[in-house]
Amino acid sequence: MNRIYLDHNATTPVAPEVLEAMWPWHRDHFGNPSSVHQEGREARVRLDEAREKVAALLGARAGEVVFTSGGTESNNFALLGVALMPGQTRRRIVTTAIEHPSVLNPLRQLAPLGFDIVFLPPDADGRIDPARLESALDDSTALVSIQHANSEVGTLQDIQTFGEMARRAGALFHVDAVQTAGKLALDVEALPVDLLSVSSHKICGPKGVGALFIRRGTAPLFSPIAGGSQERKRRGGTENVAGIVGFGVAADLAVARLAAGRPEEVRALRDWFFAQIREVVPGVVRFGSAEFCLPNTLGLGFPGREGQGLLIGLDMEGIAVSTGSACSSGSGQPSPVLAALGVDLQTIESSLRFSLGWQHSREELMKVVEALSRLAGATGDRLAPSSA
Ligand SMILES: Cc1ncc(COP(=O)(O)O)c(C=O)c1O
Known part of the structure; x- marks a missing residue:
């Protein structure tokens, strides 16, 4: 059975070009980029090429990109890095209540060390009101950390405005852009x-x-x-050369997709998909902001149904989706993000997240609509796809 994977906010399939580029760095080349001999120099060259590619995706200079082991480490690095930086006297860090656990948990660890952590509540759409940030900022604020997009509901934040406010308060501004990079154009030079x-x-x-x-x-x-002096002494440890080479190619592919306007195509497909779902499950609720949303994400509630049961039913029909974030669904806890949006517990428990990739057809998504109609629809056999 050909499976239909709609959980791209959890992770994405590795592109064939990425694998192709990585393979020689597992099989043939093994140099340590810190070594001065030819093997080391070859690895260094490929590392620097990948750095240029990732920088291009972000609109950064290559020297501004530090490779890490993933989004979790990057978030920890930013938060602990600013809080514990030499000479840091400011003790307040402002964030939101709907950040990823890789932001919330390092901040919780900082609280007993004397840091004053402010968690801003979102509105019902998941947006943070700039006035709330303004009133949380003072001259003791070291850092503002706000996600660009929420992984569960897709809501985007106004990082331009928040960054300007942080600057006026003399604080640094960190953005978790794990869900937006490659889905929306980013230009850190201008932000x-x-x-x-x-x-x-x-x-x-x-x-x-x-x-x-x-x-x-x-x-x-x-x-x-x-550790050692890797990454210009900013992050120790021998670099994951094959992984970084693959990341570079993935960044190149993402730049090409953005230039080709693929996110807009996905947005149109996602909106069509939602319209079809609404026809077969009339009571379906959409979470987050419809206006300020990642192009691929659809967080939905199916009142009267159980999200976990729907997930299993869909999985058995060859369709992969998630309930809330991979992290909170793994913990068995009701989604803290939906709770912060004011969604009631019963509706939270009826929730599913659909996150599209780059390759879907309407035909494929129609199979998902049919499955939802059987599992969650009012009549179970009402299916007349409307064209959009
Ligand atoms: C918004 C956000 N930040 C951070 C992360 C963590 O990234 P990684 O899985 O690379 O550690 C995720 C992963 O789901 C995420 O969605």
């Missing part, structure tokens, strides 16, 4: 952003590799991974 996290496996690259953009001129951060 008031000091630090920005990305992850390779969300953009058809390998797992276990990511990057942190650190704007040139930012004072040296505390390094949570202290």
Whole structure:
């Protein structure tokens, strides 16, 4: 059975071009990029090429890109890096209640060390009101950390405005862009952003590799991974050369997709898909902002149904979706993101997240609509696809 994978916010399939480029770096080449001999120099060249490609995806300079083990490490690096940086006297960090656990948990660890962590609540669409940020900022604020897009509901934040506000308060601004990189154009050069996290496996690259953009001129951060002088002494440890080479190719492919307008095509397909679902499941609820949303994401509630049961039913029909984020669904806890949006517990428990990739056809998505009609629809056999 050909499976239909609609969980691209959890992870994406590795692109064939990425695998192709990585393979020789597992099979033939093994040099350590810190070594001065030919094997080492070859690896260094490929590392630098990949850095250029990832920088191009973000609109950064190559020297502003530090490779990490993924989005989680990039977020930890940014938060701990600023909080614990030499000479840091400011003690307040402002974030939102709907961040990924890789932001929330390092901040929770900082609280008992004397840091004052402010979690801004979102509105019912998942948007943060700039007025709330304004009132949380003061001259003790070291850092503002706000995600660009939420992985569960897709809501986008106004990082331009928030960055300007952080700057006025003399604070650094970190953006978790793990869900937006490759889905929406990013240009850190033009944005008031000091630090920005990305992850390779969300953009058809390998797992276990990511990057942190650190704007040139930012004072040296505390390094949570202290070791050798790799990554210009900002992050120790022999680099994951094959993974970084793959990440570079994935970044190249993402740049090409953005230039070709693929996100707009996915957005249109997603909207059509939602219209079809609404026809067969009339009571379906959409979470988050319809206006400010990732192009591929659809967070839905199926009142009166159980999300976990629907997920299993769909899985048995060859369709992969998730309930909330991979992380909170793994923990068995009701989604804290939906709770922060004010969604009631019963509706949270009826929720499913559909996150599209780049390759779907209407035909394929219609199979999902048919399955939803059987599993969650009012009549179970009402299916007359309307053209959109
Ligand atoms: C918004 C966001 N930030 C960070 C991460 C963590 O990235 P990684 O899986 O590369 O550690 C994720 C992963 O789901 C995410 O969605």
